[in-house]
Amino acid sequence: MRISYTIDEARSALRELRADGRSVALVPTMGALHEGHLSLIRLAREAADAVVVSLFVNPTQFGPTEDFSAYPRTMEQDLAACEAEGVSLLFAPDAARMYAPDHSTYVTPESLDQVLCGASRPGHFRGVLTVVAKLFNIVQPDVAVFGEKDAQQLRLIERMVRDLDIPVQILRGPIVREADGLAISSRNRYLSSEERAEAVCLHQALESAQAAFRGGEQHVETLKGLMMNRISEAPHAELDYAEIVDDATLQPVRRIEVPALAAIAVRFSRARLIDNMVLVPD
Numbered sequence: 391m392r393i394s395y396t397i398d399e400a401r402s403a404l405r406e407l408r409a410d411g412r413s414v415a416l417v418p419t420m421g422a423l424h425e426g427h428l429s430l431i432r433l434a435r436e437a438a439d440a441v442v443v444s445l446f447v448n449p450t451q452f453g454p455t456e457d458f459s460a461y462p463r464t465m466e467q468d469l470a471a472c473e474a475e476g477v478s479l480l481f482a483p484d485a486a487r488m489y490a491p492d493h494s495t496y497v498t499p500e501s502l503d504q505v506l507c508g509a510s511r512p513g514h515f516r517g518v519l520t521v522v523a524k525l526f527n528i529v530q531p532d533v534a535v536f537g538e539k540d541a542q543q544l545r546l547i548e549r550m551v552r553d554l555d556i557p558v559q560i561l562r563g564p565i566v567r568e569a570d571g572l573a574i575s576s577r578n579r580y581l582s583s584e585e586r587a588e589a590v591c592l593h594q595a596l597e598s599a600q601a602a603f604r605g606g607e608q609h610v611e612t613l614k615g616l617m618m619n620r621i622s623e624a625p626h627a628e629l630d631y632a633e634i635v636d637d638a639t640l641q642p643v644r645r646i647e648v649p650a651l652a653a654i655a656v657r658f659s660r661a662r663l664i665d666n667m668v669l670v671p672d
C-alpha cells in the first residue's frame with residue numbers, strides 16, 4: 391500500500407495505479423476507521439481494480455463549538471486496517487495542504503441542506519461538499535463509496551455530482567450496526583457505558599416507526615410521535631430531531647405515499663448520533 395501525504399504525491403501514485411488502465415474507487419473518510427468504513431472499502435474493492443482511501447479530518451465541516459479537535463485520530467490503526475483490506479493508496483493530507491491560507495472557493499448547496507442535520511449544523515454541508523469536490527478533483531475516481539448512515543450527506547453528494555457533471559459513479563454503502571442495532575460510528579467512542587446502553591434508542595425509535603408504517607400507519611405526525619416517545623425514555627438522550635421527509639427531496643410530507651426517509655439525531659453529553667431508515671410504500 392502506498393501512502394501519500396501531499397496532493398502531488400497522490401497524483402503521481404494515481405498515475406502509476408492507472409497506468410495499465412485500472413479503474414479506481416475512492417472511499418473518503420475522516421479516519422478512526424471502524425467496521426462501517428471497512429464495509430465501504432469492501433464495496434469499493436468489488437467495484438474497481440484499485441481502492442484509494444482518503445483520511446482527512448476536514449476542518450471546514452465542523453462548527454466552532456463542534457468536536458474538530460476532539461475528533462478521534464487513530465492513524466496507526468487506520469493504516470493497518472487499510473493494508474489488511476487491500477487498499478492500494480492511502481491519501482492522508484494535512485489541513486495546510488488541503489486548504490491554502492487564503493482559500494476562498496466553496497461548494498454551497500442551495501437545497502437539501504436546510505433540514506435535518508443541515509438545520510442543526512449550519513455550514514456543515516458546505517464544508518463536506520467542498521472537501522468531497524476537492525477529493526474528486528485530486529483522485530478523479532471512477533467510483534466513490536459513501537455510507538447510508540449519513541443519508542443527507544449522501545443525497546447532497548449525489549446532487550452535487552449530477553449538478554456539476556462530475557464524472558464519478560456514487561455507490562451507497564448500507565448502514566453497519568452493532569448486535570443491539572446501534573449504527574456504528576466513530577463518535578460512539580464518546581459514549582459513557584450508561585449512554586452506550588441507551589444509544590440503542592435511535593434504532594429502536596426508527597424500528598417502532600417502521601413497524602407502525604408496515605402495520606398501515608401512514609401519518610407522519612403519528613410516526614414521528616412514536617420515535618420521539620422512544621427517545622424520551624432514554625434519560626441521557628436529548629432529541630435534536632426526529633423527522634420523516636420525502637426521500638428524494640428531503641421536503642416534509644404529511645403522509646407516506648412515496649419513499650420517505652425517517653431520520654433521527656440525538657445528543658448525549660459528548661456525542662451527537664444520527665441514524666435513519668427508508669420507509670417504502672407498497
Ligand code: PAF
Binds near residue numbers: 419420446451540
Ligand atoms: O462522512 C465523512 O466521514 C465525511 O463527511 C467525508 C465524506 C469524509 C468528508 O469529510
